[in-house]
Amino acid sequence: MAKLMPKRSLENVGLTVTGLCIALVALVVVTLIVMVAQQGLATFLQDGVDFWSFISGGNWIPEDGRFGALPLIVGSFSVTLLSTVFALPVALGSAIFVVEVAPGFGRRVFQPLVELLVGIPSVVYGVLGLSVVNAAMRAIFGEAAGTGAGILSGAIVLAVMILPTVTTLSIDALDAVPNEYREGSYALGCTRWQTVWHVVLKSALPSLMTAVILGMTRAFGETLAVQMVIGGVERSMPTGLLDPAATLTTALTSGLSNATTGSVQYHALWSLGLLLLAMSLVFIAVIHLIGKKGAKKRG
Amino acid sequence: MSDTTQNEALLTTRNVTVTYDLTHEALHKTDLTFKGGEVTALIGPSGCGKSTFLRCLNLMNREIPKCRVGGEIFYHGRNINTKTENLFELRKSIGMVFQQPTPFRKSIRENILFAPKKHGRLHGKDEEDELVETSLKQAALWDEVKDKLKQSAHALSGGQQQRLCIARTLAMKPDVILYDEPCSALDPISTFTIEETIRSIAEAGAGICQIIVTHNMEQAGRVSDRTAFFYMGDMVETGTTQQIFSAPKDQRLSDYLTGRFG
Numbered sequence: 001m002a003k004l005m006p007k008r009s010l011e012n013v014g015l016t017v018t019g020l021c022i023a024l025v026a027l028v029v030v031t032l033i034v035m036v037a038q039q040g041l042a043t044f045l046q047d048g049v050d051f052w053s054f055i056s057g058g059n060w061i062p063e064d065g066r067f068g069a070l071p072l073i074v075g076s077f078s079v080t081l082l083s084t085v086f087a088l089p090v091a092l093g094s095a096i097f098v099v100e101v102a103p104g105f106g107r108r109v110f111q112p113l114v115e116l117l118v119g120i121p122s123v124v125y126g127v128l129g130l131s132v133v134n135a136a137m138r139a140i141f142g143e144a145a146g147t148g149a150g151i152l153s154g155a156i157v158l159a160v161m162i163l164p165t166v167t168t169l170s171i172d173a174l175d176a177v178p179n180e181y182r183e184g185s186y187a188l189g190c191t192r193w194q195t196v197w198h199v200v201l202k203s204a205l206p207s208l209m210t211a212v213i214l215g216m217t218r219a220f221g222e223t224l225a226v227q228m229v230i231g232g233v234e235r236s237m238p239t240g241l242l243d244p245a246a247t248l249t250t251a252l253t254s255g256l257s258n259a260t261t262g263s264v265q266y267h268a269l270w271s272l273g274l275l276l277l278a279m280s281l282v283f284i285a286v287i288h289l290i291g292k293k294g295a296k297k298r299g
Numbered sequence: 300m301s302d303t304t305q306n307e308a309l310l311t312t313r314n315v316t317v318t319y320d321l322t323h324e325a326l327h328k329t330d331l332t333f334k335g336g337e338v339t340a341l342i343g344p345s346g347c348g349k350s351t352f353l354r355c356l357n358l359m360n361r362e363i364p365k366c367r368v369g370g371e372i373f374y375h376g377r378n379i380n381t382k383t384e385n386l387f388e389l390r391k392s393i394g395m396v397f398q399q400p401t402p403f404r405k406s407i408r409e410n411i412l413f414a415p416k417k418h419g420r421l422h423g424k425d426e427e428d429e430l431v432e433t434s435l436k437q438a439a440l441w442d443e444v445k446d447k448l449k450q451s452a453h454a455l456s457g458g459q460q461q462r463l464c465i466a467r468t469l470a471m472k473p474d475v476i477l478y479d480e481p482c483s484a485l486d487p488i489s490t491f492t493i494e495e496t497i498r499s500i501a502e503a504g505a506g507i508c509q510i511i512v513t514h515n516m517e518q519a520g521r522v523s524d525r526t527a528f529f530y531m532g533d534m535v536e537t538g539t540t541q542q543i544f545s546a547p548k549d550q551r552l553s554d555y556l557t558g559r560f561g
Contacts, residue, residue, distance in 0.1 A: 184401030184464065186362060188414035188471055189391035198413065203404045 033277065040274030043067070043267040054271065060234040060246075062255060062265040069248070069272060071237045075151065076247040076279075078238075079226060080219045082155035084212060087163045091215075092208070095170035100196050111171065117164040126228030129157035134229055137242065145242045149231030152241040157229050158222060162215040169211030173204040206290045213290075217283045221276065223249035248272050308332050309475055309508045310356060314370035315380075317351050321365055325351045328370065329534040331527055335474065335506035338497060340519035340540065342512075343529035344555065349512045352529065353477050356510065357393040358386045374475075391418060393475040394468035398483055400460035402452035402467075407444050410452045410463055411435065411470045418471075430470055437503070438466035439496045458489025465496060476500070478511040482518065494522050516556065520544055528552045 043049045049067050057068020094114070098106030133156050134148030177200050185195040201208070231244020232254060238245035246254075252272045259266040310333040317326040326348040333339055341349040354360045355368050358379065372380045379389055391414075402410050411431045415421050421430065431448065435441040440462040444455070452463055461481060468476055478497070482490040500507055501524075513519050519526055520540060527537040528549070536549045547553040 178399070178401075180397055180399050180401040181403065183359065183362065183395075183397060184403070185414075186359065186386075187357065187390055187395035187397070188467065189387050189389070190414055190417060191387050194417050198417070199403050205404070 039270035043271045047264040072248045075245040079154040083158035086159035091166035099174040114164045122225040126225040129229040150242045154230040158219045166215040173207030177203045311373040316369040327532045338509045338523045340523035340526045347529040348532045349529040394473035395477040398480045408448040434466040434470040438462045475508045
């Protein structure tokens with residue numbers, strides 16, 4: 001056998017290699033945040049756009065120098081919240097079925113099926129949304145739906161996209177509830193439904209909330225599929241769910257081709273990026289907060 | 300235990316046999332009788348079938364897939380091991396306390412009231428308050444928690460959580476309480492308090508039949524009136540606790556008591 005390295009120096013090598021990995025990741029994260037912040041803040045510090053009119057202005061018309069991102073913010077939040085509202089009952093229902101009703105079938109057949117949805121590229125969702133959801137909107141709402149593109153269409157497509165994430169995490173959440181809790185409830189003469197509703201779901205609440213928020217994070221950040229079905233109207237506030245609109249992400253993508261590097265328009269797009277980044281940080285912070293609170297309660 | 304009403308046989312099993320996974324027989328033809336007001340200890344080495352037997356008595360084994368219970372279990376003279384028995388109704392009067400304390404993610408008060416409320420037994424806050432107080436007093440927990448009934452039950456210590464589970468069970472006004480190694484996750488002082496609680500329930504004269512599975516022979520000696528010894532899926536010997544410990548008849552029981560295996 002080859003001569004072994006002395007134990008101490010072997011440990012040092014391990015420490016250095018893993019330490020470098022951590023340093024690299026930290027460097028990437030910090031650089032990313034600094035760069036987005038630098039470019040994004042330039043809109044306000046260098047180009048003199050007022051921050052409040054950026055946040056609360058109702059018109060996003062970069063070529064006219066009007067940078068009111070409120071329609072985009074409203075668009076992003078409405079598709080995110082609506083898609084969560086659509087996806088959550090289905091995800092929770094399926095999770096209850098998989099964990100509480102038919103674990104064998106659920107685990108073997110249903111869960112892999114749902115996880116298949118994760119692997120489908122967003123452009124496919126976009127095409128499907130364009131041809132199916134938008135057409136359905138036209139068929140259902142007629143004139144009022146216009147081309148069928150709008151917030152509602154975007155939310156429906158997003159709901160399907162976040163469904164696997166929320167379902168899988170909900171399954172894990174319910175699965176993590178110790179069986180003793182269920183038996184404790186059965187031992188008091190409670191039915192299965194009472195047990196699931198009042199004991200299992202209640203115990204799993206923090207993890208379920210994490211599942212929902214991770215789903216929302218995904219919906220908030222999704223770009224391509226939404227862009228294909230939402231209509232891309234950035235200039236004014238949407239007035240209804242059938243109105244074509246735009247989100248922070250779609251406005252960012254569509255604006256890039258028209259903006260020259262270093263211009264106000266260019267910086268304003270970075271500001272949208274900064275806003276997106278800030279929102280993801282908020283989502284992540286909320287997840288951590290829930291985790292901590294849950295741990296304390298269980299303590 | 301001179302009262303004749305207390306000596307009524309509440310639960311009787313005849314030829315109770317349990318198989319897991321359709322082939323593995325965990326319990327073989329067990330006949331036992333349990334009376335009101337008595338504490339019966341089920342003892343024996345790990346895997347002897349004592350917990351399996353206990354879980355037959357409130358049909359909890361039905362929650363385990365591929366578990367079959369054969370034979371007859373008479374509760375108030377009626378065979379409950381039938382397909383038509385309403386398990387949920389039955390478990391309202393046959394309570395169970397588990398090895399791990401299982402307080403729900405609710406306040407102390409709501410832990411007690413959860414099941415009675417769900418079963419529509421309570422009307423008004425006065426009835427609720429009274430039930431919370433009497434149940435917690437019976438489980439010897441009232442003095443420790445009376446000022447923090449609204450706090451999360453998860454903030455209690457392990458022993459307190461277990462007594463809360465007993466209180467929760469008592470709130471259903473059962474006439475049988477099953478304990479599945481209720482102290483094995485607890486420290487000696489909590490264990491002692493739980494044992495005292497069990498004794499005080501027995502001596503309160505309410506005629507509640509208590510059956511406790513334990514691997515701790517001293518505990519069996521301290522809390523029980525009668526003892527049944529299980530070994531490798533058979534109920535080997537039963538009698539008064541005094542007789543079982545002082546004059547065992549079966550060789551396997553005396554080997555177990557003297558610590559040759561277990």
